[in-house]
Amino acid sequence: MIELSAYNIILLLLAAVTLLGAVRVIATRSVIHAAFWLFPVFAGIAGFYLLLGAQFLAAIQVLIYIGAILVLIIFAVTLTRNAMDSDDAPANRFGVPVFLAAIMLLAAVIGAAGHTRWPAAFATIDHIALAPGLEVTGVPALGVTLLQHYLLPFEIASVLLLAGMIGAIVLARRERPSADDDAPADAATAADAPQREKVGV
C-alpha cells in the first residue's frame, strides 16, 4: 500500500490535477476550453519535475510549455475562431469500444508494472556521473548529457527543426490569386507547354 507521506500526497494531488486536465482537453467540445484545460496538464508536469528534484527542467517546462506554447495555442484558437467554432463536430461512433480498448491497455500497463521487479534505486538526473572522476550534477549534468553524450542526436534535432520550419512556412504562406502555377494539374501543363519537348512515347 502507498505510504501516506507528504511527498506521496503531493504526488497524488499533482497526478489527479494533471489527469483531470488531460481528460477535459479531449472531452470538451469547445476548442478554446480545451486550450485552457492544457494549463493544469503542463503545470502538473512541471510539478512532477520539481518533485523529482529537477528544478531546471521544471522552470523550462513553465517557460516553454506554459509561457510560449500554451499562449501560442490560445492565440491561434482565438484568431481562427470562425473556422474552429463549428458546433457540428461529428459524434464519435467508436467512442465506447475505443474507451474499452484504452481501459484494457491501461490495465495491461498497470498489471505489467505491478509484476515487474524494479531496480533498487533510481538515478535521478542529479546523480548521473558520466565518467570515473568526472562527477557532475544538476544542470551541468544536463548540459554534459545533451552536448557531449547526445551531441549527434542534438545536431540531428536541429535539422529536424529546419525541416519543420520550411514545411510550416510553405503550408502557411498565403497564396496570391495571380499565382503562376497554382492549381496542380492544369497550370503546370499550361505553363510548360511552349518549352516542353514533344516526346511522343
Place this chain on the structure above:
Amino acid sequence: MNVEYLAIAKLFLPEIVLTVGALLLLGIDLCLGKRDTRRALVLLGAVISLAAACVALLQWDWRPAEAQYVRQAAVTSAVQRMAPAVGRDALTHAARISERDARAVTTAYKAARHDSLVESAATPPADGAPVMGIAPYDAGLSSPSFSAWWLFTADNFALIFKAIFALALALALLLSTRFPVARYRGEFAALLMFAAVGLMVMVGSLDLVGIFLGLELASLCCYALAAWHKQDARSAEAGTKYLLLGSLASAIFIYGASLFFVEYGSTHLHVLAHGAAQSPLTLVALLMVLVSFLFKVAGAPFHLWAPDVYQGAPTAMVAFLSTAGKAAGFAVLVRVLSAHGFQAFSEKWLLLFIGVAALSILIGNLVAIHQNNVKRLLAYSGVAQAGYVLIGLVAMADPAGGTLLNEALPLTAVIFYLAAYMVMNIGAFAVVGIVGRESGGEELSAFAGLRARAPVLAFAFTLLLLSLGGIPLLSGFVGKWYLFLAGVYQGQYLLVLIGTTMSVVSMYYYLLVIKQMYILPAADGAQPIRVGALAAAGLAAITLVTVAIGIYPGPLYTLAQAAAKSLMP
C-alpha cells in the same frame, strides 16, 4: 578533449552529403527565382542523392562477416561483463562500474580497436570500417567521438538501406521534375531530401533516441509534403490524416521507449538486449515499439491511413514514402528484434507478426480488387507486399526454441525484396503520376487505351505490374521466391500458403489495369501522352533493372546477404 571528427563523419557520410546538398539547393533556390532553374535544381538534387547512394556503397565493408564482428563481439562481451555489476547503461552509470569491470571493458575496447587496426592494415580497402571511432575507455566515456560510435553504426546492414533510400530519392526527384508540385519546387526537393536523411538516421541508429529523431525528421517532412497542394481538399485531407495518425504512432513508440528507460535506465539496444529480463513491462514496451513501426510499414490492422494518404498526396512523395519509408520501417523492426535478448519474447512477437502478416496479405489483396483509383489500388497492394515481407521477418525466429536463427536467408530475403520492391513500385507510381498529370485523373478509366496513347509507357507499366504480381523472370518473382522459401524452411506453411494463394488473387487486379491499357479503347478525345525526357530515362532504367534482377539476381543477392550477415553472422 580529443574529438575524432573524421571518425564521426565516417558514420554519417551519406547523411552529410544529403544535408549539405539540401541546404545548397535551398540556397540556390533563394538566390535564383526562375522556374526553369528550379527544374534544373531538382535535377541537381537527384544528382546529389545519386552521389549519396554511391558514398553509401563506397563505405561498404567487404571483409568477411567474422572479421567485422570483432567490434561487435568486444562490445557484447564488455556489456555482458558489466551487466551483473550495473545492469544499466554503461555510459550514464559508468561511476558504478567496479575497478575490475572497468579494466575489462577497457581491455575489450582496446582489443577491438587493436584487432581492427591490424585487420585494416592487412586489407587496405577496409579502412572505412566503423571501428575507427573507438576512443579508449580511459579518455572519458562521455567524449563525443565515443558516444557517436556508441549511438550510431555504419554496418553493411545500415549502408544497404542508406543506398536504397538515396536511390529511391534520386528516382522520385527525377520523376518529380515534371510532376505538378505547385510552386516551391526547391523546397519540395529539399524536404524530400531531409526525409531521406531522417530515414538514414533511423537505420543507422543503435539507440531508440536516434531512431526516434530520425523517425520524427522523416515523418515531419512527409506530413508537410502530403499536404503540399493546399488548395486541393484531398491533399489537405491526406496531410491532416497522416499528421494525426503518424503522431499517434510516434506517441506509442515514445511511450514504449520510456517504459524501456524506466526499467533499464537506458534506451540503447545493446543494453536493452542484455538486460531483457522476463518482465511483463519489457514485453509491453517491446510490443508498443513494434506496433508503431508496423504502422509505418502499413501492416494490416494499422494500414487505414495508407489509401487516403497515397491518393491525396503528391505522387512523387508517395513513390518515395511507399518504398523508402516502408523499407526503413522494416529495417528498424529487424534492428530492434535482432538485438540479442529478445528471444525470450519471440513467441509473443511471433504471434503478433504472424497475425499481421496474414491479415495484411488477405486484406490488402482482397480490398485492392474493388479499387477504382489506381493510387488506392497500389496502396492496398503495398499493404499486401508488407505482408509478404513480414513472412521473412517471421522466418527470422525459430518457432521451436524461440531463438533467432543464425541462418541469414530470411533477412537476406527481406532486404532483397525491399530493394527490388523499391525499384518496381517507384516505377509504377511514376507511370501513375505521368498518366494522372496528362489525363487529369488516376481512375482506372484514365488508363483506357494507353497502348495507343503511349505504347512504351503501357509496356513499362505492364512489366512493373507483372513484377509486383510475381511473374517469373521479373524481380518481384525472385523476391517472393526467397521470402516464401525462408517461410517454408521455418515451417510457416500456412502463412506461405496464404501468401502464394493471394499472389494469384493479386494477379487479378493487376491484370485489370493491364486490360484497361491494352483491350479497352481510349475515351473520345484522349490525347497522346507526352513523357518528359528525364522521366522517360528514369522509367527505362527502372524497367531494365526490374528485368535484370529477375533474370540475374546474383549480385543483389550477394549484397543483401552481406548486409544480413553484418547484423547476425
